[in-house]
Amino acid sequence: MIWSIAWRNVWRNKLRSIIMIAAIALGLFAGVFTMAFMQGAVDARIQSATKTELAHLQVHAPDFLANNDIALKIEKANEMVRNIEALDSVVAASERLIAEPFIMAAHGTGGGKLIGVVPQQEKKVTDIWEKIIDGEYLEHESRMPPVVIGEKLAKRLRLKVGTRINVQMIDRSGDLSMKGYRVSGIYRTTNTAYDESTLFVKFDDLKAQLGMEDNTAHEIAVLLDNGNEATAVKPSVEKLAAGYKVQTWKELSPEMSLLTDSMDQYMYVFILIILLALCFGIINTMLMSVLERVKEIGMLMAVGMNKRRIFFMIILESVMLTVTGGALGILLGSAVTKFFETRPINLTMFSEGLESYGFASQIYTSLRGDTLVTIAILVVITGLLSALWPARKALKLNPAEATRAE
Amino acid sequence: MKIIEIKNLKKTYEDNSIPVHAVNGVSLSIEEGEFTAIVGPSGSGKTTLLNIIGGLDDASEGTVTINGVEINRLSSRKLTDFRMNNIGFVFQAYNLIPVFTAKENVEFVMHLQGAKKEHREARATELLKAVGLGEMMDRRPSKLSGGQQQRVAVARALASKPKFVLADEPTANLDSKSTENLLDIMEQLNKEEKITFIFSTHDQRVVNKARRVVTLEDGKIKSDITKS
Numbered sequence: 040m041i042w043s044i045a046w047r048n049v050w051r052n053k054l055r056s057i058i059m060i061a062a063i064a065l066g067l068f069a070g071v072f073t074m075a076f077m078q079g080a081v082d083a084r085i086q087s088a089t090k091t092e093l094a095h096l097q098v099h100a101p102d103f104l105a106n107n108d109i110a111l112k113i114e115k116a117n118e119m120v121r122n123i124e125a126l127d128s129v130v131a132a133s134e135r136l137i138a139e140p141f142i143m144a145a146h147g148t149g150g151g152k153l154i155g156v157v158p159q160q161e162k163k164v165t166d167i168w169e170k171i172i173d174g175e176y177l178e179h180e181s182r183m184p185p186v187v188i189g190e191k192l193a194k195r196l197r198l199k200v201g202t203r204i205n206v207q208m209i210d211r212s213g214d215l216s217m218k219g220y221r222v223s224g225i226y227r228t229t230n231t232a233y234d235e236s237t238l239f240v241k242f243d244d245l246k247a248q249l250g251m252e253d254n255t256a257h258e259i260a261v262l263l264d265n266g267n268e269a270t271a272v273k274p275s276v277e278k279l280a281a282g283y284k285v286q287t288w289k290e291l292s293p294e295m296s297l298l299t300d301s302m303d304q305y306m307y308v309f310i311l312i313i314l315l316a317l318c319f320g321i322i323n324t325m326l327m328s329v330l331e332r333v334k335e336i337g338m339l340m341a342v343g344m345n346k347r348r349i350f351f352m353i354i355l356e357s358v359m360l361t362v363t364g365g366a367l368g369i370l371l372g373s374a375v376t377k378f379f380e381t382r383p384i385n386l387t388m389f390s391e392g393l394e395s396y397g398f399a400s401q402i403y404t405s406l407r408g409d410t411l412v413t414i415a416i417l418v419v420i421t422g423l424l425s426a427l428w429p430a431r432k433a434l435k436l437n438p439a440e441a442t443r444a445e
Numbered sequence: 446m447k448i449i450e451i452k453n454l455k456k457t458y459e460d461n462s463i464p465v466h467a468v469n470g471v472s473l474s475i476e477e478g479e480f481t482a483i484v485g486p487s488g489s490g491k492t493t494l495l496n497i498i499g500g501l502d503d504a505s506e507g508t509v510t511i512n513g514v515e516i517n518r519l520s521s522r523k524l525t526d527f528r529m530n531n532i533g534f535v536f537q538a539y540n541l542i543p544v545f546t547a548k549e550n551v552e553f554v555m556h557l558q559g560a561k562k563e564h565r566e567a568r569a570t571e572l573l574k575a576v577g578l579g580e581m582m583d584r585r586p587s588k589l590s591g592g593q594q595q596r597v598a599v600a601r602a603l604a605s606k607p608k609f610v611l612a613d614e615p616t617a618n619l620d621s622k623s624t625e626n627l628l629d630i631m632e633q634l635n636k637e638e639k640i641t642f643i644f645s646t647h648d649q650r651v652v653n654k655a656r657r658v659v660t661l662e663d664g665k666i667k668s669d670i671t672k673s
Contacts (some may be wrong), residue, residue, distance in 0.1 A: 040549070040556040047544035338540035341501055343529020343557045343605070345522055439501035442536050442613075443492070 045355035047327065049363070056343060059324045060364035063418075064312045065226045067368025068375070071414065074306045075376040076384065082405045084398055085266070085288075087229050088295050090166050092237075093288045094133075094260035095269045098123075098280045103257060104291075107139055109211055109249055113283055116256035122159075122279045128263050128272045128411035131163035134244045134256035140208040142238070146197040151236045153206060157219035158428030167226055167239060174200035177241050184244040185223030189234025193225045201226060206238075211250040218248045220401045230396060231391075280308035303410075310414055313419045317361075325357050329429045331390020336433050347435050354423060354431040361422030369411060369418075379404040446607050448641060449475035449498060454507035454583055456493050456664075467493040468504070469664035475609070478639045480559040482646050482655035490664040491645035496645070499532050499611045500524045500670065510610055529557055533602030534610035539594040547573060547597045548582040554605045572600035577632050592623025599631060607643035616648045628654045 049056055089095055096118070100111035113119065116134045123132040126178065136155035142148060158177040162168050167187065168176040177185050186206070188198060202222045212215040222242060228234055245251075249384055259280075269287035277285045289296035329336070339349060383401035386393060390400035457466040468490045475481060483491050495501035498509055500516050509516050511531060519527055528534075541550050551569035560568075573582050576596040578589075586594050595615060602610045612631075616624040632654055634640045644651055652658055660668040 040553055043549075044542065044544060044553075045665065051544055133600045334538065334540055335542060338534070339542075340525065340535060341499065341534050341536075342554050342601070343525055347558070404671070439496040442501070442534075442540060443538075 041352050043430040045352050046359055048356050059320055062320055063317050063364025064367035066317050067365050068372040070310045070313045071369055071372025074377055075406040077302060077306060079402045079405040080398050081298055088292055089288050090265050091228050092233055093291050094264045095262040095263040095288050096276055097291055098259040098283050098285050101284045106225040108172050112255040112257055115254055117254050119280055120259055125275055126275050128268055130264055132259055132261045133160040135258040136242055137257040138208045138249060140206045143205040144196040144198055151238055153238045155240050155242040156241045164260050170226040170228050171224045172227045175223055183219055183221040186220035187224040187226055188222055190225050190227040191231045191235035196371040198222050216248050244279035290303055314417055318421055318425050321361055322428055325426055325429035329433045333441045333444040336436055337438045338408050340438035341442055349433055350430045353433055354426045357426030358419060361418055365418030376404045376406045446477045447474050448477045448512055450510040455505045466664045471666055477641055478506045479657055480642050480655055481657040482652050483659045484646055484652055485661035489661040495611050495613050495645045500528050506589045531596055531608045533607035533610035535598045535602050535615045537617045538613040539595055539598045541588050541597055546583045546585055547578055550597055551600045551604050558605055564569055570601055576600045577640045592619050592626060612644045614646055616651055619661045624650055
């Protein structure tokens with residue numbers, strides 16, 4: 040009967056309870072939706088970083104990433120790629136050559152990162168080929184070696200498909216090497232910084248320009264079934280790449296790892312701020328509810344309801360009020376989130392700013408089940424904490440005075 | 446058989462730093478089956494005395510022994526349990542739980558005692574019928590008249606099978622007809638079920654029905670008359 044009395048007490052002053060429940064629901068809806076939105080943005084950034092830029096694992100010669108020294112190469116790269124691809128969790132692996140050239144075009148110059156890829160192999164690992172907005176990828180034969188560049192670089196150097204660029208770099212023997220490439224395609228990712236600095240050419244073309252030996256590479260990029268398993272798969276790849284350095288995408292891009300880890304914390308802080316604000320409203324509602332029932336609480340004490348039960352009843356009322364609002368807010372937030380999981384929220388008006396930080400301008404919301412469970416637990420805790428003061432107030436009542444209160 | 450024994454009871458509180466002796470050396474015994482009215486002018490200490498007998502308030506001095514248990518010595522928790530199992534309360538303002546029906550109000554004390562649902566329902570029905578509310582058991586207090594609410598309160602007071610019922614000005618908010626009706630029911634319960642009733646009252650109609658009248662003045666017993 041305590042549960043029954045508590046539930047009915049919630050609805051004793053319907054208007055007041057409805058206002059409070061609506062406030063809780065609205066707050067939680069905003070919290071859930073914002074979390075889903077931010078999670079979606081982060082997921083898209085990670086997806087872009089792993090699927091377009093980094094893959095899930097990379098193998099390099101030790102110190103290659105620190106020095107970018109083209110002499111620090113992986114030997115027997117072909118065999119290593121085949122062996123890695125034979126692992127269960129691995130979808131594909133791709134060998135790459137990497138150089139840091141000086142780029143000369145008719146309307147400007149610039150630096151960047153030139154990546155030599157085997158097109159058919161690379162297509163299995165990254166999706167740059169799907170991001171081509173003009174021209175084509177590297178698969179077609181042409182008289183002049185093809186290069187795929189980012190839209191941002193194309194705009195800066197005023198390059199178009201078919202335009203020639205000269206790429207200058209130091210080759211393996213230490214000599215200056217210059218080679219002409221023709222722009223075969225222009226790509227656009229959600230990361231303009233990447234688009235401005237990264238160029239793709241065929242593996243063999245870069246190999247020839249650098250003068251690299253056969254069966255060597257600077258990098259092997261590995262795509263897994265599930266990016267979250269990168270840490271678990273890493274030891275298996277390390278066994279096959281003995282003497283080389285294997286790194287997960289989180290290790291390769293610590294800022295990405297920080298983004299993932301810190302986003303959860305920021306979001307929970309955000310939810311906690313919402314709940315804290317709601318907490319004052321709930322305390323006020325519960326306090327009014329207790330003060331309006333002094334006579335009744337006095338009677339309950341008189342007829343034998345002990346302090347523990349009175350405390351429990353008031354806590355229960357607060358939790359029921361909070362959970363009702365919280366459940367509505369979470370349900371509403373989940374429903375709206377579900378809707379935007381398949382229909383993107385269009386932020387193209389802010390695309391320039393977003394993409395300069397690597398974020399997509401069209402965001403699909405994403406909400407994890409464990410996030411909802413955590414929010415639900417926080418809601419219950421809020422209900423509990425909000426009732427403590429009103430409950431204490433009730434327990435301090437003297438039944439003799441309370442039963443005669445006006 | 447003596448069920449309440451009060452010895453040299455005093456209750457003093459301070460009003461603007463001035464000590465007020467609400468109850469000042471009251472000694473009294475109540476036998477089982479009595480129908481007693483405690484009367485006196487406002488401020489004579491009736492309600493304070495009733496509150497102390499009911500374990501709702503502490504005495505400054507003296508003892509209250511109920512069925513052999515000196516309730517002043519009980520801890521707050523034990524005293525609450527003692528009240529639940531031994532004392533029935535009827536308040537001036539009925540003090541029913543507004544979100545419960547009449548039947549649920551009567552059941553609630555039995556629920557606190559740990560009684561099973563079937564037993565609670567059966568007894569609540571029986572008691573509400575006894576106070577003439579058999580047809581109104583499912584009504585909430587807001588749908589009952591003052592007299593009907595007070596009858597529910599009497600049924601609730603009896604639900605826990607108490608040793609006695611304390612009724613603090615039970616007729617103060619009732620009209621004549623309701624008062625008469627309520628008093629008849631309580632008198633009948635007293636005579637047939639041997640339930641002990643102790644009232645504090647200003648109401649002459651209650652005094653007329655009572656078989657013993659204890660008059661208080663300035664916190665002291667002025668007279669204690671048992672009608673023949």
